[in-house]
Amino acid sequence: MSENPPLSSSPSPELAEVLKGARACHLCEEHLPLGPRPVLRAQSSARVMIVGQAPGTKVHESGIPWNDASGDRLREWLDLDSDSFYDDGRIAIVPMGFCYPGRNPKGGDNPPRPECAPLWHPPLRAALPNVELILLVGQYAQGFYLGKSKKKTLTETVRNWREYQPDFLPTPHPSWRSTMWLKKNPWFEKEVLPELRLRVKALI
Ligand code: SF4
Numbered sequence: 182m183s184e185n186p187p188l189s190s191s192p193s194p195e196l197a198e199v200l201k202g203a204r205a206c207h208l209c210e211e212h213l214p215l216g217p218r219p220v221l222r223a224q225s226s227a228r229v230m231i232v233g234q235a236p237g238t239k240v241h242e243s244g245i246p247w248n249d250a251s252g253d254r255l256r257e258w259l260d261l262d263s264d265s266f267y268d269d270g271r272i273a274i275v276p277m278g279f280c281y282p283g284r285n286p287k288g289g290d291n292p293p294r295p296e297c298a299p300l301w302h303p304p305l306r307a308a309l310p311n312v313e314l315i316l317l318v319g320q321y322a323q324g325f326y327l328g329k330s331k332k333k334t335l336t337e338t339v340r341n342w343r344e345y346q347p348d349f350l351p352t353p354h355p356s357w358r359s360t361m362w363l364k365k366n367p368w369f370e371k372e373v374l375p376e377l378r379l380r381v382k383a384l385i
Pocket of ligand 1: 203
């Protein structure tokens with residue numbers, strides 16, 4: 182394992198350029214009921230990247246990613262306190278869609294806007310050369326980063342987590358909906374979480 186790079190409190194010029202562009206993005210504003218408000222954070226020294234779905238209304242209002250019940254559960258999965266979780270010199274937080282995508286009439290939020298990740302993830306990833314582990318939180322992140330190696334269902338993809346090591350670690354989304362999933366799949370807490378905690382602790 183490589184040594185930890187020095188922590189950066191400001192982004193490299195390359196990363197600063199990408200962050201500036203992403204934070205000013207209006208590409209899909211016609212589809213965003215609350216307008217564009219990209220929520221992402223990263224510094225060049227980050228070694229872990231968390232790729233979630235898209236902000237909910239609470240995150241949209243605060244501008245703080247994972248500032249909700251799902252974030253509490255994700256921090257518990259990672260065994261990290263808020264200070265460590267929000268240290269963007271160690272952990273980059275980059276969802277599949279940076280802006281709140283609105284409500285689905287059938288319940289829940291809409292999926293991340295499909296325009297977002299193809300436009301912004303490749304340049305962000307290129308500007309984060311120290312990232313050694315990408316946490317793929319939910320089916321959208323898994324579809325984008327794993328491509329054809331993603332399995333037919335989220336459960337199968339997560340069950341085969343070893344296949345994607347060391348670059349990726351897939352997890353379900355830690356929303357309230359995952360409570361039942363966790364009960365049905367106790368191997369996740371027994372096998373995956375201990376490895377996830379070890380990897381993250383070693384990297385940050
Ligand atoms: S969701 Fe992504 S593509 Fe759409 S406006 Fe926000 S940053 Fe731009």
